[in-house]
Amino acid sequence: MTLALHGKSRQRRTWLLMAALVAIVLGISGSLMLNREGTRADSATITFDAYALGNINGQDGWSKTGPFDVEVVADGGEALRVSERRHERFIW
Missing domain, CATH: 1.20.5 (Single alpha-helices involved in coiled-coils or other helix-helix interfaces)
Incomplete structure (x- = not known):
């Protein structure tokens, strides 16, 4: 039906x-x-003016592990430079 x-x-x-x-x-x-x-x-602005030039590792809680090229540089004021270049150690 x-x-x-x-x-x-x-x-x-x-x-x-x-x-x-x-x-x-x-x-x-x-x-x-x-x-x-x-x-x-979230976003934050970080200035690197109080950081020492060179390796970022250990500065204000930052850590850098591995062979990547990361350091604080003077570029019109301190800045964090990050590149794809790797520092590799060769044993001859």
Whole structure:
């Protein structure tokens, strides 16, 4: 036995489905907007004027591990230079 929806009951069902769809879309949109605000990264400005030139390791909690080229340099004021160059030790 099948029931056919006619007249007002079919219109009501269509109306409820459309209202539910709009509610879902608005809910997802609102959720995305709220999450976007919460995912901003913290930022800080660091000046290296009080740092000694050369290796950053051990200065004010900084640590440098590995062979990468990272040091405090004088470039119109102290700055942290980071490059892809590696310092590798060769044993001859």
